[in-house]
Amino acid sequence: MKSVTASVAETLTQDLALRIMRGELQPGMSIPGENELAVQYNVSRTSVRNALQVLGAKGMLTIQAKRRSTVAPREQWSFLDADVLSWLEEIGIDDALIEQLMITRLIFEPNAAAMAAINANGRDLADLEDAWEIMSQGQQQDSADLFKQGDLAFHTAILKAGHNPFLFSVGNALSAAMLFSFKRTLEPDVTLTLEAVDAHRELMECIRLKQPEQARQQMRHILLSAAKKHLGDPLPDRLEHFLSAS
Structure with a gap:
């Protein structure tokens, strides 16, 4: 059984991914910091950090130490990833x-x-x-x-x-x-x-x-x-x- 933290992180990951795919968060745009996202989504910083790391691994975010994460260009996305394909299917x-x-x-x-x-x-x-x-x-x-x-x-x-x-x-x-x-x-x-x-x-x-x-x-x-x-x-x-x- 998945932990509550894992479930919250997955929900946050999906929401951010869909916002990127819909163009609400454009390539090169800096996304809010961990504290701001935690408040915005009413989740822990750990959940935010996990979500950002997942999106970074899928090529959707560029993450650099001590700097805000930025939205990666579409060509860098991991299109063979099952989650990425599922999210793409959801938006059409x-x-x-x-x-x-x-x-x-x-x-x-x-x-x-x-x-x-x-x-x-x-x-x-x-x-x-x-x-x-x-x-x-x-x-x-x-x-x-x-x-x-x-x-x-x-x-x-x-x-x-x-x-x-x-x-x-x-x-x-x-x-x-x-x-x-x-x-x-x-x-x-x-x-x-x-x-x-x-x-x-x-x-x-x-x-x-x-x-x-x-x-x-x-x-x-x-x-x-x-x-x-x-x-x-x-x-x-x-x-x-x-x-x-x-």
């Missing part, structure tokens, strides 16, 4: 950021799928099949939670199947963004995701048959299809390279 994330997320996935995941096709062993294939079964159950039962659980497990299994510790570490860093992406591109009626389930099955077969180029192209197809659901068809010009590569 724009299509431009979703587009950048899909570009990031398109740069990384097709090659990870090719690596999986080269290196996957029997255990890896079993993990992929288990994850795909969960996705399929989610589709059949119209369960968004089940579908997202299987989708994340499937893509995580692909990263593990590459047997490259560096790629897997990058994948772990991307996992929160991947889950966020799944939520943004999932059909409102999960029973309509049969095409996506079939596409993942085809990718699994490419990996099983050790076909790296086919796996790369199939993963690209899956990601572009997901992007079209949110960003529309045709896709934005910045995704043109990935369309021509498919």
